Amino acid sequence: MLRLASAVFVSLAICRLHAASISRLPLPEVVPMDDFLRADANKDKKLNLDEFLRKDPSYVWVMEDNFARYDADRDGFVTKAEYDVIANAEKEAEEQMEQENWRVILEDFDKNGDGFLQFDEMTQYLTTADTTVGKEKYQEVFSRFDTHKDMKLDMKEFDDYLVNIAPFLFDQTRKAEQAAVNNEPTSDQEFKTADANKDNKLNFEEFLHKDPYHLKLVTEEFKKFDANADGIVTRAEYDEKVKADSQDQFRKFVAEFDTNGDKELQEEEVLNFLSQRHGVKPKNSFAFNKFDTKSNGALDTSELGQFDANLPWEEMEDIEAETERPLPTI
Secondary structure (H helix, E strand, O other): OOOOOHHHHHHHHHHHHOOOOOOOOOOOOOOOOOHHHHHOOOOOOEEOHHHHOOOOHHHHHHHHHHHHHHOOOOOOOEEHHHHHHHHHHHHHHHHHHHHHHHHHHHHHHOOOOOOOEEHHHHHHHHHHOOOOOOHHHHHHHHHHHOOOOOOEEOHHHHHHHHHHOHHHHOOHHHHHHHHHHHOOOOHHHHHHHHOOOOOOEEOHHHHOOOOHHHHHHHHHHHHHHOOOOOOOEEHHHHHHHHHHHHHHHHHHHHHHHOOOOOOOEOHHHHHHHHHHHHOEEEOOOOOHHHHOOOOOOOEOHHHHHHHHHOOOHHHEEEHHHHHOOOOOOO
């Protein structure tokens, strides 16, 4: 009967964080090209933050698609007027979603049909949402957002609850997303921040800076690559960080699939790795020994990384075809 109430919070968070819609065109196929070279626009073998923003081709494609939606006259710039048209449309869509979410909440929890959530109805909502807050905290939560002090919550009060406290009652992974929601700038602030040269229009490079949440994440990632903190990521710094991340990833894979505890993967353990990570198995025998550079009958972290990077797909077949099981999530 009850639809997961926590899904309402998720939809609101997604709506606020990524209001811009994406076209229904299929994602472009990523050309197997070095990420560093792709991002290095001026080919000087180093990346500044603006170039680093282009490292993820899927993100760039999404932003290009959004830029095209904003740039109504297709002149390669988004004026403030063009920006406001889309921003206002997205705000209206968000408000409509809030209305629909409120309707769903009332349908599930408004037992007396008065269009509000009484304390006992809000208590049922909190219980259904599977929070970790005890009943002794329910009254405190309710009173905090009952701004009219009439012992019931209207849509605005409930929305304030979702925005300001819901993530702390649900799982911890939503806190970072909700922090971004709480600090979300207005569309005017967003435009002014992105408009680096203050000419009241955005080119695509400026447009890439319009999402403060994504920019913050990329800036933090950039700092991890920029080993000497000089504001530039050299090719050597980039490669070193990629290598360290890869080693860490495959160290975890070895630990996960190493059933006999020798900190390496024997052939049977590698087969399990293939099944779980890629959903495939060898058609017949495969060149395991080719990657066993130490010739000890097992792959260590480095060898497993090389094996995964150079996986002979032509020698593999889809496990789903034989077992009709869904592929594991990668």
